Amino acid sequence: MQAIQMRLEGVTKRDVAEKLGIHDVGRWKVWMRQYKQKGAEGLRDHRGGRKKPLERDEYVHQLELENDVLKKWLEIRYKGGIKAKYQWVQALRGRYTVQELCDYLKISRSGFYRHLQCQSVNGREKELKENIRHICPHRKGRYGYRRIQVELERQYGIRVNHKRGFRLMQDMGLKALICRKLSSRPGPTWH
Numbered sequence: 001m002q003a004i005q006m007r008l009e010g011v012t013k014r015d016v017a018e019k020l021g022i023h024d025v026g027r028w029k030v031w032m033r034q035y036k037q038k039g040a041e042g043l044r045d046h047r048g049g050r051k052k053p054l055e056r057d058e059y060v061h062q063l064e065l066e067n068d069v070l071k072k073w074l075e076i077r078y079k080g081g082i083k084a085k086y087q088w089v090q091a092l093r094g095r096y097t098v099q100e101l102c103d104y105l106k107i108s109r110s111g112f113y114r115h116l117q118c119q120s121v122n123g124r125e126k127e128l129k130e131n132i133r134h135i136c137p138h139r140k141g142r143y144g145y146r147r148i149q150v151e152l153e154r155q156y157g158i159r160v161n162h163k164r165g166f167r168l169m170q171d172m173g174l175k176a177l178i179c180r181k182l183s184s185r186p187g188p189t190w191h
Contacts, residue, residue, distance in 0.1 A: 001040060001043055002020065003016050003020055003022060003031070004031055004032065004035050004043065006019070006020075007032070031043060065096055065100065065101075065104060066104075068092055068095065068096075069088060069092070069101075069104060069105070072087075072088045072091055072092060073088070082107065082111070083115070085105045085107050086107070086111075086112050086115040086116075088101070088105065089101045089102060089105065089107070089112050090112075090116070098112060125168065128152070128158065128160065128164075128165075128168055129168055129171070129172060131152060131155075131156055131158065132148055132152070132165070132168060132169060132172065132174070133172065135148055135151050135152070135155070136148075136174055139151070140177075143176055144176035145162055145165045145166040145169050145176075146162055146165075147176075148165050148169065149161075149162045149165045152165070
């Protein structure tokens, strides 16, 4: 402000710069423009200042968010952990944005969406397990994981990696009956 006042009094830029120790003479244009547009307020340094106070509606919205989160906390407090926070976000995301909820609960938004994706994978695995449970009794338990994989594709149009089919059958405790053919070779002869 002192530099602007000296300049308005008619002192040259070079003299003002030497007197006040200003090294960046190019800033004069910016300072003068800000002073002409906003007066002394335009020259104030706003970096790192206080946040502007919330308006009434924003404040009420913030309080409602806190209230709803606390209600959900009481409902699922025994489950605990990060999964419980993801459940809160999932339950309240119709009323608030996911970003707001994640910021309030101090969790990452990407982590929440990863959690949702894992839930959908688990749902697909449940469906696969049901289909495998349906196939096994019809084939009298003789089908192993490779034949189950082929049967899933033939009956349901579901393509499954054989390793995944094997893992799911292991999880369910299903094993194929192994039927060995009797050999037709004669036993040892004693001469």
